Amino acid sequence: MSNNTGTPLVELRDISIAFGGIKAVDHVTVDLFPGEVVGLLGHNGAGKSTLIKCLSGAYKADSGDILISGEKVEINNPRDARAQNIETIYQTLALADNLDAASNLFLGRELVSAAGFVDDSAMEAETRKIMKRLNPNFRKFNVPVSALSGGQRQSVAIARAVYFNAKILIMDEPTAALGPHETQMVSELIQELKAQGLGIFLIEHDIHNVMKLCDRASVMKNGQLVGTVNVNEVTDEDILGMIILGKKPAKAA
Amino acid sequence: MTEASTPKPPVGHAQDAHVGPIGRFLRATEIDTRLLGMIGALLLIWIGFHVYGAAFNNGGAFLTPRNLWNLSVQTSSIGIMATGMVLVIITRNIDLSVGSIIGVTGMMMGILQVEILPAYVGLGHWSIWIITAAVGLTLGAMIGAFHGWLIAYRGIPSFIVTLGGLMVWRGMAFLSAGGKTISPVDQTFALLGGGPYGAVGSTGSWIVGALACVGVLWLLQNGRSQRRKHEFPLRPMWAEVFLAVLGIGLIIGSVLLVNAYPWPKGIVADYARATGQILPEGTFISHGFAIPVLILLMVGILMTILMTRTRFGRYVFAIGGNPEAAALAGINTRWMTLKIFALMGMLTGLAAVIASARLNSATNALGTLDELYVIAAAVIGGTSLAGGVGTIYGAILGALVMQSLQSGMVLIGFDSAIQRIVVGLVLVLAVYLDNLYRRAAK
Numbered sequence: 001m002s003n004n005t006g007t008p009l010v011e012l013r014d015i016s017i018a019f020g021g022i023k024a025v026d027h028v029t030v031d032l033f034p035g036e037v038v039g040l041l042g043h044n045g046a047g048k049s050t051l052i053k054c055l056s057g058a059y060k061a062d063s064g065d066i067l068i069s070g071e072k073v074e075i076n077n078p079r080d081a082r083a084q085n086i087e088t089i090y091q092t093l094a095l096a097d098n099l100d101a102a103s104n105l106f107l108g109r110e111l112v113s114a115a116g117f118v119d120d121s122a123m124e125a126e127t128r129k130i131m132k133r134l135n136p137n138f139r140k141f142n143v144p145v146s147a148l149s150g151g152q153r154q155s156v157a158i159a160r161a162v163y164f165n166a167k168i169l170i171m172d173e174p175t176a177a178l179g180p181h182e183t184q185m186v187s188e189l190i191q192e193l194k195a196q197g198l199g200i201f202l203i204e205h206d207i208h209n210v211m212k213l214c215d216r217a218s219v220m221k222n223g224q225l226v227g228t229v230n231v232n233e234v235t236d237e238d239i240l241g242m243i244i245l246g247k248k249p250a251k252a253a
Numbered sequence: 254m255t256e257a258s259t260p261k262p263p264v265g266h267a268q269d270a271h272v273g274p275i276g277r278f279l280r281a282t283e284i285d286t287r288l289l290g291m292i293g294a295l296l297l298i299w300i301g302f303h304v305y306g307a308a309f310n311n312g313g314a315f316l317t318p319r320n321l322w323n324l325s326v327q328t329s330s331i332g333i334m335a336t337g338m339v340l341v342i343i344t345r346n347i348d349l350s351v352g353s354i355i356g357v358t359g360m361m362m363g364i365l366q367v368e369i370l371p372a373y374v375g376l377g378h379w380s381i382w383i384i385t386a387a388v389g390l391t392l393g394a395m396i397g398a399f400h401g402w403l404i405a406y407r408g409i410p411s412f413i414v415t416l417g418g419l420m421v422w423r424g425m426a427f428l429s430a431g432g433k434t435i436s437p438v439d440q441t442f443a444l445l446g447g448g449p450y451g452a453v454g455s456t457g458s459w460i461v462g463a464l465a466c467v468g469v470l471w472l473l474q475n476g477r478s479q480r481r482k483h484e485f486p487l488r489p490m491w492a493e494v495f496l497a498v499l500g501i502g503l504i505i506g507s508v509l510l511v512n513a514y515p516w517p518k519g520i521v522a523d524y525a526r527a528t529g530q531i532l533p534e535g536t537f538i539s540h541g542f543a544i545p546v547l548i549l550l551m552v553g554i555l556m557t558i559l560m561t562r563t564r565f566g567r568y569v570f571a572i573g574g575n576p577e578a579a580a581l582a583g584i585n586t587r588w589m590t591l592k593i594f595a596l597m598g599m600l601t602g603l604a605a606v607i608a609s610a611r612l613n614s615a616t617n618a619l620g621t622l623d624e625l626y627v628i629a630a631a632v633i634g635g636t637s638l639a640g641g642v643g644t645i646y647g648a649i650l651g652a653l654v655m656q657s658l659q660s661g662m663v664l665i666g667f668d669s670a671i672q673r674i675v676v677g678l679v680l681v682l683a684v685y686l687d688n689l690y691r692r693a694a695k
Binding site for chain 2: 098109
């Protein structure tokens, strides 16, 4: 269990965002401490991904504040988020299919030579290094990522998030497209990153993964926050009840 | 000209196919099989026209220094625009307005250098061609940027914006001089269009060739040392030597070719009279590389560097592959779109310089239907309309294929109706073959 005293690494305070009159996120407050994994749960359309996209810079919240280590920050686009060491693994992976692994890993942050030209060899060498750590079986460095399997693509997306010394990691259903072996690899990675002191927001549907990986769980329904619970104080039935009925369990209230 | 030296183009290679001796050879030399296919098609067209001409037209007129030299000049303007169209199409857009932008920038440059500038700096002043060309490029870039702004920041589809542009700019070209043709252009400006004087001659061509040879060797050497530095597998030495010999051979071959085309007798006589020299009957003065061809080569090299060696190029491919992912990676996709269209416009301005210089006049019909030839060249050259895939050298080769068909059919006397039918069929067939190739390469 992480130590939840002091200043949170991230605090999303009273965030609201609406699309065409529909309140996708409605006055939601969640926080995240260093070395902690917070699960974001809820049905499809509950607003989890939308909330998290306000932090990753894909959307801009209509109202509410984002605080990083206690300081209010403006995140207007993905570049701002990256500047705050916030990295995101999107559900869609957000890979450019026609580019190879190294180009995707460094997309938007290319290594350049002294003359200002992209240094493909250096980027490939760095990619080989990090892939050796994350997925030692990865060999396909010189083909477009469209030619990779689901697991290989996932490891490229994860490598991209991990490579740049993230402090805050957002993972949107990182195991949705994976087989059992690769899912296990992702869980081990999450434990390892947690031990390194990263804060991780994990959007996850599989309740067993939530119980296994998360320290706390924030449940959303219809754009609103149902509640946040310490995972080791509740049963999986309690959490399912929160997701389905939108009711916080009595003992954890 | 340096087709095999790019270590990592972001397009798929055929890999792990059946490995015979040819397969091993291709893998060792890392020659793009698609490129070989295009060169094969080009040779087929050339030999086909030559043989047809020899059999039915009293003597094949296609594979002569004169015709190939003319072909290279005719390809220049379409080729320059095709390199820009590659970027536009890779990012899932289209530009239908380039022909009309040629018209309007050509007219503006004509008016500027014939009616305006001589009044200020004097007729035939040395600065006229520079100011004119700079204004043409700037005007093209501004029109392109305006189109890009409408597309990126106002959300109007590029097809519609540039279809509108196609009509608007052609209309402007007509209005700018009330439909008149402006002729002749400034003498120095005219050299940019080629012709006997607008070529660099025998010595100049050898210098260009020597520089190109040095460039090829440097690229091979640099690629090898980069690979060694990062401990990637090296090409076998024989493959490096083969590539060097092939590159240098092609360069020397083309220098010999352009130097084998002499000035016509009349021009030699004019030249002798103008310079006060006495030249014996039958003096052989080589054309050498035409200036527009050198401009095309320079544009091709710069655009290749832009696409394969800079962040800008990387972002073009990323936007084409997955626009959302590009935006999430922090790329300002709108600003990129605006810049791409501005670049397309600038290259169109450059093409207008060459086209009007070659014609030695500015007419409001200049560049009519060019948009279709440019798009066809890019697509024949392997640019995918689905976005994300395309190469500069492919587009230039595509332009050469289109122009070869066109001038080949003129040479053997097909009328324009049949020319259009053939060009149309070839375009569809080329894209179909490309689809088959890509499926096989997967």
